[in-house]
Amino acid sequence: MKPSLPDAIDYREQSPEVQERFSRLKERPVVLSVEGLGKTFPTPGGEVTALKGVDFEVFRREFMCVIGPSGCGKSTLIRILAGLETESGGQVLLDGNPVAGPGPDRGMVFQSYTLFPWLTVKQNVMFGPKMEGKSGSSVEGEARQWIDLVGLSQFENSYPHQLSGGMKQRVAIARALANRPRILLMDEPFGALDAQTRAQMQSYLLQIWRNLDITILFITHDLDEAVFLADRILVLKANPGEVDEIIEVPVPRPRRLDQSIEPEFIATKHRINQLIHPESEGKEDTLPFARMTVEGDDVE
Ligand SMILES: Nc1ncnc2c1ncn2[C@@H]1O[C@H](COP(=O)(O)OP(=O)(O)OP(=O)(O)O)[C@@H](O)[C@H]1O
Ligand SMILES: [Mg+2]
Structure with missing residues (x-):
């Protein structure tokens, strides 16, 4: 029930x-x-x-x-x-x-891993600001802050294939935030x-x-x-x-x-x-039945 x-x-x-x-x-x-x-x-x-x-x-x-x-x-x-x-x-x-x-x-984060595999964590995070024409040590410093914010400071020079799925998504969030989006x-x-x-x-x-x-x-x-x-x-x-x-x-x-x-x-x-x-309110799903046990087996 x-x-x-x-x-x-x-x-x-x-x-x-x-x-x-x-x-x-x-x-x-x-x-x-x-x-x-x-x-x-x-x-x-x-x-x-x-x-x-x-x-x-x-x-x-x-x-x-x-x-x-x-x-x-x-x-x-x-x-x-x-x-x-x-x-x-x-x-x-x-x-x-x-x-x-x-x-x-607008910053985007998708389900599939969308980091650039040939760039390090830091280079991935710096990608957006660089595309906007920003350069120099301030971009790098800001990228470090975003990486720090998602708790991956130790991995700034790692490549995406060296990270777990959760870590990749944290980098994706840092990368999206690095452009300082409104949403x-x-x-x-x-x-x-x-x-x-x-x-x-x-x-x-x-x-x-x-x-x-x-x-x-x-x-x-x-x-x-x-x-x-x-x-x-x-x-x-x-x-x-x-x-x-x-x-x-x-x-x-x-x-x-x-x-x-x-x-x-x-x-x-x-x-x-x-x-x-x-439509599923109060209804149990019933599936087609195919017996794979011998009758008399002690199963539910
Ligand atoms: N490029 C496309 N060409 C034709 N039909 C499309 C296209 N993109 C989406 N659709 C259709 O639009 C509808 C909505 O698709 P959408 O991918 O937005 O759904 P969704 O809610 O994200 O689904 P899911 O939960 O499975 O991710 C679906 O019927 C889909 O087949
Ligand atoms: Mg969808």
Whole structure:
């Protein structure tokens, strides 16, 4: 039998403290504004609508997560925000200015390891500022500060193949931050890491976010990750990718791993689950059966 879960938290029924927290968040300046965003892809089988009428805002220093079923348009959304893909309709504003193409004001971290394998950690981190025409010892000094911030000072002269997956992603974060972006855009950055490293990276990221004046938009498949990290969670639904709900996470900060058993954490997860998998509510998955044991064997 399924364990009974607390009722879904509706942000309109949040406690006065939580309501107060989110009304203060919404008084901050808007960093990213997405208005009526649409994206269609022509395919041999006809047009695919990946995104339709997506509207939301991200406030200064907010940590927003985006979650939704596979294929609902999460990567398409972040690629448009990064300027790597053009929208079919609507617009994206960064600090009030329309986004047209990639720029150093947006830092990207992807799931796949994207460091340049022929450059050292320090050279990877210095790459962006050098492309911007900066040079000299100040760039090197700044790169060292970013590497220090992600705790990899001892590895500044190592090459990516000498690092673990978690360390590579820490370098990728340092490299993205080295351009001093207005917003960090992260597409499942910890998706390829084992569970323990992933939990460690989530804590690192929250520390970095707290220490810096940075706004983060973070895509994930993982419900626990979203609730652990986010101020608000944008839930997308598929076919076409539309905003289903924006959830205000009531779990207090600073976050700790042991909060994952608190009622508000479980209730928030439950609410996302209801939105993402409405048809599986209360149903057990049944799989086709093929007997590989002899009848009478003492197995369940
Ligand atoms: N370049 C493309 N050409 C045609 N269709 C595309 C292209 N890129 C994405 N799509 C389609 O757009 C939809 C959204 O894809 P997208 O990769 O954004 O989903 P996602 O939410 O990131 O999925 P996942 O969780 O599996 O990473 C899918 O139906 C996908 O097939
Ligand atoms: Mg994706």
